Amino acid sequence: MQQAFLALFKSMLGSLRDLLPIILVIGFFQAFVLQQPIPGFMDIITGTLFIILGLTFFIYGLEMGLFPIGESMANAFARKGSVVWILIFSFCLGFGTTVAEPALIAVADEASEVAAIGEMIENTAESKQSYADGLRLTVAFSVGLAIVIGVLRILKGWSIQYMIMGGYILVVIMTALAPKEIIGIAYDSGGVTTSTITVPLVTALGVGLASSIKGRNPMTDGFGLIAFASLTPMIFVMAYGMVI
């Protein structure tokens, strides 16, 4: 029991170290640059404690739950040998985790505002809502597709750099064609799609697959799934902006 507490205490110290840079930055700017009173000091102290505790638990759970399940599923799929099922699973994982992502919902709502002001759609609540929903589905679909392409790459052993370069070329071409109001949002949508739970799962899946397939290297073949998932939304959101 005592040992468990000691271990918990040690990991909490680790989390405090992760958080220390933010505390220093905010402290410095408050004390030397802004010199304004800080509202709700007690909230900040308890909030910081929550962050430290939460990060500690998250990292515990990561190594106990998320990593092992991702890897055991990758192993099971590799042993089953059904390419179709693993691709269906990849699509569901990408689509399912993205469509409900709160950051994406926020970005889609803001994008509908931009579209209304740029007179791409009518400025009514109804048309804005349908625009935002369409955008969300588009991004979720593109992330699902990205994981499918990424997993296929691991299975076939294709090298990643030419695929990513191809993606870059597509982004550049789409940038030239898409309405300029959508470009900033499209570029941002690549970054917001990958959430805190998706990233460890998808990483474990990729590394697990690359380790269980003969001739694949977990380092050069296992990573790269997230890269696809942050590239395809840019292309698809610009396409969405062109079509609507």
Add this chain to the structure above:
Amino acid sequence: MELLFKIIQMIYDTSIDVLPIVSIIFGFQFLVIRRPIPNLKRVITGFVYVLVGLSLFLLGLEQALFPLGRLMADQLTNPSFIYGEAGVIPHVINWADYYWVYLFAFAIGFSTTIAEPSLIAVAIKAHEVSGGAIGVWGLRRAVALGVAVGITLGSYRIVTGLPIHYFIITGYIVVVIQTFFAPKIIVPLAYDSGGVTTSTVTVPLVAALGLGLAETVPGRNVLIDGFGLIAFASLFPIMSVMAYAQISEYIAGRSN
């Protein structure tokens, strides 16, 4: 009491967000794979830890970090801070007047990335898979430096109003060139680190900074210029991680 209620509410909200992932995983596990999960009890305990941890983390962020960060972004971009008490904005703005904003952008980009849970996860995995060749802290610092430079440059872009795609396309060209010279082992990880960094901690703070800038700099449109910082934050780590590997390789090569 109120606090307890908030915690429960947060755990509930997070559970709803996580529900699709959990149902996909267990759905495929039971219907397609049809094999028992090894150490099922341990895995479920792990999931509960992740859920509780993430809820507390988000609650803490909303209570402490986000209000403070937004307030600071607001204060730093306020004309009365930049141009003195009178707050008169000159007709031709000088980008150099915003030096505190750039410094804040750099510092907050670096520090929030160090605390980003998904980056910690990827760094742990990369360390494990590479057999220790890639250090957890080395990777995290390299990524954080990339985000810091990216957000600083992104802030400069909002102040000057230059088109975003010039920067992004130039960045792509640099990435492509680096890809040919960087050690093969790092390339996929470097590409990944772009998407990983912009997550729970970084996005809300960086978005607040972008919107604050776009609102106060004359001639900028909030809806158009306020976006784009995340794109910078996810492009520059690709370069910094490859550079980190190149420099490590160079140093190792020289000492041999």
